[in-house]
Amino acid sequence: MGVFDDPFDPKARPWSCPCGRHASFAAHAAALACETVTDPEPRGAEALADRIVETAVTRAVFGTEARRRAFVGLVGRAAAAAALGAVFPLGRAKEAFAETPRRIEKRDLKVGFIPITCATPIIMAHPMGFYARHGLNVEVIRTAGWAVIRDRAINREYDAAHMLSPMPLAITLGAGSAPIPWTMPAVENINGQAITLAMRHRDRRDPKDWRGFRFAVPFDFSMHNYLLRYYVAEAGLDPDRDIQIRAVPPPEMVANLRADNIDGFLGPDPFNQRAVYDGVGFIHLLTKDLWDGHPCCAFAISREMIREAPGTYHALLRAIVEATAYSSNPANRREVAAAIAPQNYLNQPQTVVEQVLTGSFADGLGRVQRVPNRIDFDPFPWHSMAIWILTQMKRWGQIRGDIDYAQIAEQVFLATDTAQAMRELGLSPPATAKRTHVIMGRAFDPADPEGYLASFAIRRG
Known part of the structure; x- marks a missing residue:
């Protein structure tokens, strides 16, 4: 075949299989029909949006779906995007797509929460109008306990939920329940x-x-x-x-x-x-x-919900991130305390909630302490936090065997989506999703989770 022959032209002379597994190029092209199944699933809304743009451009360039599939099959999706990017401003197209208002597929949502101050952003976004500002009508539902939260979320009684940060990892891995792909796009609170x-x-x-x-x-x-x-x-x-x-x-x-x-x-x-x-x-x-800045609770949602309603997911995540940023400002803490203390939310004396959120509190030993960051709010889901949690799940026998710490962290803690939402709201996300954490004076390096785990004398796993 000459270098100018078009392998996608059925009138061109027969062309050999590029991967060596088929008798001809036609057989090879036919096999590409399974591409959409075998391609790795995009991890989060931003990756999904990027893929939509790349697919749209390749289809426009090649004219037919068969040609697009064949080209992608030849060189791989990443190489195809890079080749097209050399002649077409893919980056600008992705930015324009991201800036286009997304269609909200489902506006009426139910979000479950446990009545604790860790859920502050999820709760206060209701009475203070953050959900409505992003086009959503959210009912926040007080729930009795974490097992109930998990089960109702899994059964789709809730569209999203307030969860403890290890719970999406446990649900994904099948620890304590059947394995279901779950995600944690945002941390609700740190410390607290x-x-x-x-x-x-x-x-x-x-x-x-x-x-x-x-x-x-x-x-x-x-x-x-x-x-x-x-x-x-x-x-x-x-x-x-x-x-x-x-x-x-x-x-x-x-x-x-x-x-x-x-x-x-x-x-x-x-x-x-x-x-x-x-x-x-x-x-x-x-x-x-023990660990200054440790994660506690989280905004959690199933991967299925993200796939079914990406516009709704994006609007909900933006509302949560914006509410989290508002709660993190010490100047807003008394206002937030007044919003979440009532009976339908925390059902606690406002004085108690204010002492927690402001960090000026009686400790029960006759002292008044002033610790402004007793609780704080930072939405970014560090992958290194997920890796530390996984080491502790393994340390105490909740999970066993070899696991890919980094891959699981990336699949569940959706740092890319959170970073995008933060940028859209004028906030500055970290440049990387991993860092060293210090717990009780000991440094945790997320690059060596097994070495960290082996360093403990008392452990089950």
Whole structure:
């Protein structure tokens, strides 16, 4: 065949198979019909938008779907995009597509939440109009516990949900439920948790003295569980043998402390502060003192929902990111506290919620503390945070075997989508999705999760 012969022209002379697996070019081209199935699924709305633009341009250039498929099959989708980009401004086309208002496929949405301050952006976006500003009519629904949140989200009773940041990873991996592709496009809050002990333990502040203690955490797949385990293990206690850890819904933690069913809990606010307010407990330490900037709760949504309604997903993500940015401003915290304290949301005294959000609070030991970043709000879902969570899931036997930490982090924590939404709202996302984190004075390098995991003397996996 001459160099100027058109392999897509049926009148051209027969052409050999370029991959070596077929008898002719025609057979090779026919096999490309499965391309849309075998192509890797775009990971998030931005990747999906890029692919739409690339596909539209290649179809326009080659005229027919068969020619487009054949060309892409010859050189690969990435090479095809690069070749076309040399003669067509693909980058500008993608930018123009991103700037075009997206069609919102579904405006009426149900989003489940647990009544805790970690859900502040999801909750306050309702009374303060952030959802409406992005063209959505969202009903935020108080939910009893994390297993209920998970099950209702999986059953599509909720379109999206407030989840603990490890939950989308667990759902995707099939830990605690059937494996279903789930995503976490945005972190809801960072910090914002505490270890609260019963007043009778005010003289037992050293975790080495906690052998036999009974602790509550909100859920097995939670930062609360992993941070409590980390903390006592660093003190030499085995969290599965030397103490008891049970899952208790956050709204029930103070009552269990009062009834002497537990000695303490590592839980979300406002319940740490409510224990102080009710005089039944004191704040032993804030989790920011274990890992400053750690993730806690998240905005989570199924990959199926993103695929079915990308415009709705994009509008919802923008509303959440904008509400998160508003909540992060200390000047807005009292206003936000007033919005989320009422009965249909947190159902807590506004004073309690203000103490949490402003960081000026009584600790139950006779002191007033001022910690402005007791809780903070940052939507960016660092892949390195996901990798750390996966090491702890493996450390305590929740997942087993070899896993591709980086790939799972990328599939579930949709940093690219969040970065795009942040830029569209005039915010500045990080340039990379991985960084080193320091937990209890020890650096965690996301490039070496197995080495980090092997460094712990106390572990199950």
